[in-house]
Amino acid sequence: MKRLLVFYFLFFSSCSDEPVDMGMVLYERSGQHLTGDNFSPYFFFNQKVYNGPAFNKYRSGEKKEQGMLKNGFKTGTWSSWNKDGKKRFTGDYLEGKASGGWIGYYPNGKKKYEGKYKSGLQTGKWIYYSEKGLKELEESYFICTDKCQDNHPPDRRGTPYICKSLGKIIKSKEPTI
Numbered sequence: 522m523k524r525l526l527v528f529y530f531l532f533f534s535s536c537s538d539e540p541v542d543m544g545m546v547l548y549e550r551s552g553q554h555l556t557g558d559n560f561s562p563y564f565f566f567n568q569k570v571y572n573g574p575a576f577n578k579y580r581s582g583e584k585k586e587q588g589m590l591k592n593g594f595k596t597g598t599w600s601s602w603n604k605d606g607k608k609r610f611t612g613d614y615l616e617g618k619a620s621g622g623w624i625g626y627y628p629n630g631k632k633k634y635e636g637k638y639k640s641g642l643q644t645g646k647w648i649y650y651s652e653k654g655l656k657e658l659e660e661s662y663f664i665c666t667d668k669c670q671d672n673h674p675p676d677r678r679g680t681p682y683i684c685k686s687l688g689k690i691i692k693s694k695e696p697t698i
Contacts, residue, residue: 540574540587547571552617553593579604588614603628612638627652639665642688661691 541547547554556569570593577585581604588599594617601609607628613621618641625633631654636647644665649658665684673682 538574540576541571543575543577547575554590555593592616636662639687640683642683644687656696658693658695660693663687663689663691 543549543554547556549555554571554575556571571590572592573590574587575590576587579585583604583606584602586599586601588595589597591597595614596616598611598613600611603609605628607630608626610623610625612619612623615621619638620640622635622637624635627633629652631652632650634647634649636643637645643662645662647660647662648656649660651657663684663686665687669684669686673684676682
């Protein structure tokens with residue numbers, strides 16, 4: 522029982538809910554955020570990846586973006602602000618790549634764009650708005666269906682194949698006034 526209590530204490534005391542400043546505490550290598558713990562520039566494999574809440578700041582000190590890191594990669598919902606503190610975008614990441622719904626904002630707070638990403642590439646319907654909030658442009662990007670995925674080559678060394686058609690515009694339409 523004592524061992525179990527010690528384990529719980531060590532586990533919960535090592536997990537932090539306080540966000541860390543990525544520019545001060547972490548460094549980035551190939552999109553992955555690592556801690557400086559046990560770092561030796563001569564031995565590549567002794568670095569620790571960071572897991573937990575994190576944020577970035579502008580050089581002037583204002584918060585730039587905030588979200589979660591898992592295994593050193595941006596994961597989950599991230600939000601970003603401009604230097605005036607107004608929201609720039611909110612979007613989802615999966616293993617460091619934009620994936621899921623994204624919404625961008627103008628400095629006046631109105632929506633600038635909305636759409637979805639998959640593996641860091643635009644997919645599905647994207648809508649762009651003017652600063653007055655009027656729909657300016659609607660674009661449709663390729664969506665990889667089950668039929669398309671059946672034609673993909675097998676994954677290589679655990680890395681999934683990314684469809685070569687993702688991110689390509691199928692049609693673009695400006696609204697009629």
